[in-house]
Amino acid sequence: MNKEKYLDDLKEIREIMDKSSRFISLSGMSGIVAGVIALIGAYIAYTYIYVDHAFFGYRMVILTPQTISQLLILATVILVLALVAGVFFTKKKAEKTKQKLWDLQTKRLISNLMIPLAAGGILCLIFLLRGYVGIVAPLTLVFYGLALVNASKYTLSEVRALGLMQVALGLLAAYFVGYGLLFWALGFGVLHIIYGVRMHLKYGS
Template sequence: MDQKDLINQIGQIRSLMEKSSKFMSISGLSGVLIGSYALVGAFVGYTLIYGFDSVFGYRDNYVNSELVPTLIFIAAAVLVVSVGTGYYMAKQKAKKSSQSVWNPTSKALFKAMAVPLLTGGILSFILLYKENYGMIASSMLIFYGLALSAASSFTFKELRWLGVLDIILGLLALCLPGYGIYFWAVGFGVLHIIYGLIVHQRYEK
């Protein structure tokens, strides 16, 4: 065995070790669907708040408190459908590879996401209680981005970039709260779709 063959074998072993330590069952197409759900939810929420024929632009008035229960229901529905879609498609992808969707790596991934997601969720409910609606979109984006960045060590590297971009959008939304719903739609909708297409193209074809 010459040196070139030895280097190739070492590279293959390293690649196998990296794959075995990462959760690769996340479906790129599920990212596309989840982003689409977010865009639909953002559109419905926007029309409820501002009306179907309203002009897009900066908003000084964010939300009527009477609409809050309806908006929470829409957000919860998007979350439940998104989580369900992600889990189902990950399970199907793992099944094709004769793997379990719930393994030590996926457990580590969800543990990494848990603290920022729970913190962001609690903060959002506090902001709702305080009727500080203008900061909710920014806080959700920032903590979701932190969760994705933390989880990226256990799965596709592209997830880190999605997290970083969501954090940037969240900070911009914090500076420009009147555009919060637009930043929210881009972060949870458009970027998810782009991320899903990239993952599908690179790893699933």
């Protein structure tokens, strides 16, 4: 009996330490919704940049200043929708588990996430303006992955694993430059959905 009480006390202490040192209100549903949004965005981007060749009868990539502007607008919309979904579902989980949504750990998580994201975003924009379009998709995956790894020490361990997979996909995309959109869909779409499902099953969120 005393042994069981001792184990229960240890479990409670561990939960308190986790709550005080890590942001644990991340929602699996936010990952799933973000992945679905990314896949829809990837399909729309595909319709923007691939057109039917009238003579040879196959689809080819056409990139014009107008197309690039459309892609930037699309990327912004995808980012905003994914963020809104993330905040919505994470807030619901925080309310359900009676956790604070905005505290010291949240601030640390966001600051460590934003440093690589901001640097990667600026670098991608520079390459895009310089005309190096093919390297943009790989760079977004690599810097996003690095951002997740950098922020993972303030949240759940699954985030680090997701970040490492994003980096690996980004490096592969840098080698297979012509398939950047496919790797982008795999990283931001499929991996997010798999991560979200795993989180939902493991943590019930």
